[in-house]
Amino acid sequence: MKTVLVIGGGVTGLKASSELAEMGYNVTLVEKEDYLGGQVAKHKYYKLAPDLRLAGEVIDPVIKAVENNSNIKVYKHSHVAAVSGNAPEFKAKIKNSKGESEENFGAIVVATGFEHFDPTVKQEYGYGRFKDVVTNAEVEEMLNPGGPTNGELKRPSDGETPKKIAIFQCVGSRDRQVGNPYCCRVGCVVSTKQAIEIKEKYPDSEVYVYYMDMRMFGRGWEELYGKAMEEYEIIFTRGRGAEVTLKNQQLSLRAEETIMDRPIQHSVDMIILAAGMAAGEGTIEAANVLGIKQNDYGFLEPKDDFVSPNESSKPGIFIAGADKGPMDIENCIVEGAAVAAKVASSLKN
Amino acid sequence: MAENTDKMVIDGVELTGIWKEFLPSRILYEDVTTEFLDEVKKLPGGSTIVRCYQCGTCSGGCTLPDFVDKFNPRRFIDLVRRGHYDILVNENKDLVWKCVSCQRCTHRCPRGVNTQEVVRAIAKFLEDRKVFGKLTNDEAFDEIFMEEVIEDGRIDEVKIVKDFYSKTGRLKEMMSSDQIALGFKMLTSGRIKLFGGKIKDWKKVSQRLKEELQ
Secondary structure: OOEEEEEOOOHHHHHHHHHHHHOOOEEEEEOOOOOOOHHHHHOOOOEEOOOOEEHHHHHHHHHHHHHOOOOEEEEOOEEEEEEEEEOOEEEEEEEEOOEEEEEEEOEEEEOOOEEEOOHHHOHHHOEOOEOOEEEHHHHHHHHOOOOOOOOOOOOOOOOOOOOEEEEEEEEOOOEHHHOEOOOOOOHHHHHHHHHHHHHHHOOOOEEEEEEOOOOOOOOOHHHHHHHHHHOOOOEEEEOOEEEEEEEOOEEEEEEEEOOOOEEEEEEEOEEEEEEOEEEOHHHHHHHHHHOOOEOOOOOEOOOEOOOEOOEOOOOOEEEOHHHOOOOOHHHHHHHHHHHHHHHHHHHHO | OHHHHHHHEEOOEEOOOOHHHHOOOOOOOOOOOOHHHHHHHHOOOOHHHHHOOOOOHHHHOOOHHHOOOOOOHHHHHHHHHHOOHHHHHHHHOOOHHHOOOOOHHHHHOOOOOOHHHHHHHHHHHHHHOOOOOOOOHHHHHHHHHHHHHHHHOOOOHHHHHHHHHHHOOOHHHHOOHHHHHHHHHHHHOOOOOOOOOOOOOHHHHHHHHHHHHO
16 A cells, blocks of 8 residues: 655645545655644634634644544654655655655645745834734734633733724735735635624724725625624725824824725724735745746646646645645645545556 | 606796706716726826726825825726716816825835826826816926926026016016016126026937927
């Protein structure tokens, strides 16, 4: 029986590994961090949109399925340094602090995922300059009871609970200025979800969302959007955040209320940047090591987006999940299962 | 009753009492034209107008609204694209010129619209249609300044002052005693010369410039 190499221990990689192992294949899972769960674990995602169920409910069973399966060998804190050979005979060098080993594989699954966009480059938003300008990933960590603030939303500058909160949509996505003209596909629903969570926890607070379009295309997303407006009185303003300044020691944002045709200056206590998705370092590294094709934004390019969405430009190397482009957790799990099926059928031939 | 309505107009006065006859229509347009968009697109700097997705980053961060009420690049673009020529002329023709070219909008635009140039192009488009009436002082000065540079390649202070006053119809003001005294002082101290120097062979350059600016 051939062994399959899975690169990346995020949602997609975990699902692909456990599905392949259940089909009887031996799997070697290589993860660069010392924990499994990818971005979900890294940023301590608390609740998932649109059902507001705990992220742990979804991710923990997938992690357990991998850890409890004897067919899966997990290398944490490791990376794939070199790969040689062609399908179905690959030789991969796996490196970690203890040394390196070379193993043979029949197929390779790349599930290296994404990284949150770093908003430092959007200088006008003052991320890194103003302490109270935070990213949505940081808010996720804060809202998690296991996080740094024990589940309380606190201003990083003084530890107070903010009263007026503004959320900027599309930071680092739909933006040619930073080279990411694509939609991040999750920012809208994540911000709506976070706004609801904040309002639920602090009913006195006011949450304002500055958006260009609310793209609520997923299951139950549009309903969540309606709920945010009707039940939680979250104010959605059509206008992209233009800049953040400090006025009388308070954060002040500027935007245009495009429906009124007038610019506005709005003083708030905290600004959350809905940072989009960018191709992760792991994805770029994997593409270099394996020599597979990337698109203009660093994401991996399938052989054919419609016909063979999980095959890379090289035979025997498969791609899945958010390394192909922005994707939500629900679809990453689907991708993980899909790529497992594809690998199994290719190894049979 | 409806079929008889046309008989209810006597001497141009409506007598039927249908409400809509008393109220001005709220319908903005029945026909849209992209004629103006096409025109602005072809002007220098106007081509990126098509990229705009109306997010408001430009007008949100614009330097001007603190000083010039209602200056709004996003709206100018919107009006041109939708063909609202009347609104553009009636409400915005004096605004589009006020841009100070700080380029904040251009640097921030997430779609790569060269907003400052587009606003200039819209101003040029309006100028070409001759919607501006009498020139203001600074516009007149700008025009004379440019003419002089193209014609002579340099600025002759006496000539430019004379042309400026005559263009704005204030020659009398120029001949007032304090102005003449000031002019004399400047002349004797060497600040201005009665006949500015000439640039050799400027005619050729001038001709080329005129061709280029056609």
